[in-house]
Amino acid sequence: MFDLKVYLKTKQQTVNAALKKLWDDTEPYPTPLVRAMRYSLEAGGKRLRPILCIGAAETVGGSEADVMPAACALELVHTYSLIHDDLPAMDDDDLRRGKPTCHRAFDEATAILAGDALLTTAFEILAASGRREGNDALKWLEAAHLIARAAGYSGMVQGQMMDLAAEGKEITMEELDRLHQFKTGAIIEASVKAGAILGGGSSREVDALGDYGRHIGLAFQMADDILNIEGKPESLGKPVGSDQAHQKATGPSLIGLERAKARARHLMERALEQLKIFGIRGDPLAALARYVVERNK
């Protein structure tokens, strides 16, 4: 029997160990910049994107080691986006993962720069990995390319722009889906695809896992919005109800809580369909898809 709890814990540990090793060259005297970067990076996230990347690689027969640098790069990109989203000029949040946000723990300039540096380091890692002997340069370039596209002006950054523009405005469920696809879906899809490519998947396998990723990306956001209403602040590490306070359109606010839950489950099932071609090899990603929708934090 596949045990997701053990799987998540083990993967989180190996990802965290790999993330720690990134800063070996800055020890024993980290700069204030590196301290701010690590403060946010090590604040205890779920490591969902790295785990999806590794899970996809293993699903197509690759190994964790094959893709660990990409998994780390994805977490760096994710952490940078959280730091910048939390800034006073954006969502102006004081707490993240139960701790003061980067600009509260340090200052605004440091937070902006820590985000910039995390983003840059992500591509430094990807480029360095592509150059490493024994690695397939073209595959690493492909992974870097799709991560950059998913993160940039036609992906995550654009999603954050749309999110800010939507505050206090009436939007349709269709527009909200688009916003979520940009803001969270694209990078989650890229995490899975990068893992599949670097793990040596065929193009059919990469496509199937890309579809899986797109669906759980949307399911993830829907689940997030539901948790923002129903979650417990002590497990979330942040206050609930903040979406309402920000007058943010969410799945539940547009179509109601019950239909939002049904939609999250439907997206999860669409994701699961894509895993059929992998047989039992797809079990970890299947369990992850369920976790994305059923988690309580």
Added chain:
Amino acid sequence: MFDLKVYLKTKQQTVNAALKKLWDDTEPYPTPLVRAMRYSLEAGGKRLRPILCIGAAETVGGSEADVMPAACALELVHTYSLIHDDLPAMDDDDLRRGKPTCHRAFDEATAILAGDALLTTAFEILAASGRREGNDALKWLEAAHLIARAAGYSGMVQGQMMDLAAEGKEITMEELDRLHQFKTGAIIEASVKAGAILGGGSSREVDALGDYGRHIGLAFQMADDILNIEGKPESLGKPVGSDQAHQKATGPSLIGLERAKARARHLMERALEQLKIFGIRGDPLAALARYVVERNK
């Protein structure tokens, strides 16, 4: 006779044309995000980093076309850094290149995100170029790697941290050199080296041009500090004396205006020495080294 004025103008035109083409896929309906990115990118910079990159490629026998995507990526990285440096939480500047800074023309959130997206797009371009048929994947990875390192936590971003930390403090000329090497030197050096690598230079040639880049990087910053005192606001596009107003330590403030000028010239001469091995092929970069020190904007 080599005519720098014609050279700069021609190169600026080809770089500007290549930069414009980057957004072809966003026409005819650019998002507000892309408009903000282009607002800052097309505000009329000198295109020094792209021109150094192209100049280095041509010095080692490569062509402009070989390196144009890297040249564009470098300008995107430079523009992102200007947008973020100008933010209220950092230097809080209202004018840049004679026009309102990005956060004044748009708003703070848009400026932060436009910077983020420009940085991300730089790596998107580099990765896409490495994948292009006929291009040497490993060389593009090497270029991306050194640009990322020069831009990140042990390069430009760290330089900006040091710059902010130094405001109003007494620092030595040695510390200021270090700050400048991080903040401006590293990325200028990377511009030249990336051009030399992608242009097909030998490792001896790449090293020589790297040294050239390091010296003109420092000379450039020294010249900038001198212009901040002696320059004309109408040619600079920004008020003079802002370093003093910010209580910024500069070359002239630490060692006096005349010694600062002598130092800029000395750095330029050290840069010129590195070009000897290239014979007349080194003329454009030699003229650029002189321009860096003698320019009036």
